[in-house]
Amino acid sequence: MRGRRGACDAAAGSARDVTLGDNCAVTPSDSRDAAAGDDAGAISGKGCNAAAGTDAFGAPDAPASPGDGAAGAAVASSTTPARTAAAAAAATARIILERRQTTRESFTRQEYQLAMAVLAPGESSRGERSRAEHSRSGRSELSFRAGSPRNDMSLLLIISLVIQVLLIVHCIKTGRNSLWIWALALLSYAGIIAYVAVELVPDLFRSGPARRAARGMKKALDPEANLRRYAEEARVTGGVAARQRYADELTRHGRFEEAIAAYREALKGLYEHDPNLLLGIARAQFGKGEPSAARATLDELARHNPDFRSPEAQLLYARALEAEGNVAQALEAYRALAPAYPGAEASVRYAQLLAAQGEHAQAANVARELLEQARIAPAHYRRAQRDWLDLAERLAAR
Numbered sequence: 367m368r369g370r371r372g373a374c375d376a377a378a379g380s381a382r383d384v385t386l387g388d389n390c391a392v393t394p395s396d397s398r399d400a401a402a403g404d405d406a407g408a409i410s411g412k413g414c415n416a417a418a419g420t421d422a423f424g425a426p427d428a429p430a431s432p433g434d435g436a437a438g439a440a441v442a443s444s445t446t447p448a449r450t451a452a453a454a455a456a457a458t459a460r461i462i463l464e465r466r467q468t469t470r471e472s473f474t475r476q477e478y479q480l481a482m483a484v485l486a487p488g489e490s491s492r493g494e495r496s497r498a499e500h501s502r503s504g505r506s507e508l509s510f511r512a513g514s515p516r517n518d519m520s521l522l523l524i525i526s527l528v529i530q531v532l533l534i535v536h537c538i539k540t541g542r543n544s545l546w547i548w549a550l551a552l553l554s555y556a557g558i559i560a561y562v563a564v565e566l567v568p569d570l571f572r573s574g575p576a577r578r579a580a581r582g583m584k585k586a587l588d589p590e591a592n593l594r595r596y597a598e599e600a601r602v603t604g605g606v607a608a609r610q611r612y613a614d615e616l617t618r619h620g621r622f623e624e625a626i627a628a629y630r631e632a633l634k635g636l637y638e639h640d641p642n643l644l645l646g647i648a649r650a651q652f653g654k655g656e657p658s659a660a661r662a663t664l665d666e667l668a669r670h671n672p673d674f675r676s677p678e679a680q681l682l683y684a685r686a687l688e689a690e691g692n693v694a695q696a697l698e699a700y701r702a703l704a705p706a707y708p709g710a711e712a713s714v715r716y717a718q719l720l721a722a723q724g725e726h727a728q729a730a731n732v733a734r735e736l737l738e739q740a741r742i743a744p745a746h747y748r749r750a751q752r753d754w755l756d757l758a759e760r761l762a763a764r
Contacts, residue, residue: 526554533561553659593619606632606640611645622654639670645679652682657689684712688719697723709756710736717761726764733761 420714443534472525509726530550537546542565549557571577596612613628629647637643644667650658664683667674684699714735735757740748748755 385527389698465608477617481740514727524559529558530554533558537561590619600628605635606643610643610646612722613650617646617650620653622650625650626654639666641667641676641679644670645676645682648679648682648686652686652689657686659688661686665741677703677712681707681712681715685715693719693723694704710758711739712723712750714754714757714761721764730762737762 386622433721441641445532448530526527534547534550535542537550543718546557546561546565550561551557553560583680593612593615594609598606602614609628609632613625613632616622617626626647629643629650633640634642644663647659648663648667664679664686667679680699680703684696684703687699688696697716697719700712700719704713704716717729717732717736720726737755740751740755740758
């Protein structure tokens with residue numbers, strides 16, 4: 367008896383260094399038999415006595431209170447080998463629990479069953495509380511590890527099913543070929559890739575926003591690409607249309623002198639008094655800072671082309687009058703043009719000129735009328751005129 371106690375005390379001397387060695391080895395069947403108090407299930411020659419002055423972790427027992435000596439002697443005298451083995455197994459199970467919880471490792475199923483089989487009811491309750499605390503922190507002993515292949519495959523399967531359902535709904539709502547429904551339902555990832563490549567990607571590049579974004583990116587990367595192309599076309603063909611495109615692009619780039627020269631080169635023969643070329647010259651002259659020359663060119667345009675009607679030419683004429691300082695004539699020109707102009711610029715410029723002359727109430731009325739018309743206009747109109755409508759809101763708020 368004393369030899370077995372010495373072996374077990376040596377094994378249980380340190381709570382965190384004890385392992386299932388030869389002196390305290392417990393099998394699942396041994397543990398269950400020992401917990402049930404069956405002598406046949408006790409481990410002969412390998413038992414441990416954890417009740418000799420120390421607890422299961424090798425720590426000294428708490429001092430006994432007065433009057434406990436007789437009761438302790440009675441319990442000690444009635445201790446059987448089965449109970450001794452059960453106490454040793456319980457000590458081993460508690461050590462397993464403590465080591466696993468300290469190192470934050472997951473239990474194997476065999477370790478968990480062994481620990482739960484040998485713990486006394488009180489110890490089991492304490493273990494359950496410990497497991498509950500670990501569960502709240504996201505560390506459950508019996509759960510699979512988060513990065514296990516089984517969990518990864520389940521997640522991929524769920525994502526695949528969701529994407530398949532969404533693409534099938536898209537196929538039905540957009541009226542695509544019904545064969546895509548079977549392909550998406552049966553081919554999984556292959557069907558998804560095929561549908562995206564054949565149906566979605568081409569639509570994406572054909573859409574208006576995608577084309578505008580591509581043009582904007584191209585212009586940002588190479589702002590003079592169109593200018594070079596139009597210059598080459600004008601040089602090679604020498605036609606009036608090619609020269610006009612080149613001159614228009616020069617005006618957009620602020621190269622007004624070159625633009626005027628290019629326009630005048632095209633004013634020959636049948637196109638000597640062409641209204642579009644003359645309007646281009648007036649636009650370039652105004653941009654250059656010559657409003658009087660621009661107004662004179664517009665007068666020439668009207669004289670040679672009395673039936674020509676252009677809201678842009680009328681707005682440019684009113685702006686030239688304003689720049690020259692002919693405020694009264696400019697106000698009259700704006701007032702006649704604003705209701706019929708296909709945009710918000712004429713009305714806003716009219717309201718701005720009125721406000722500059724101190725006519726704030728009238729300017730606010732013009733701005734409010736413009737905003738009322740914009741509210742019932744199509745959405746694309748409001749997007750195109752957003753900057754002018756913002757100015758109108760500020761004028762109306764005065």
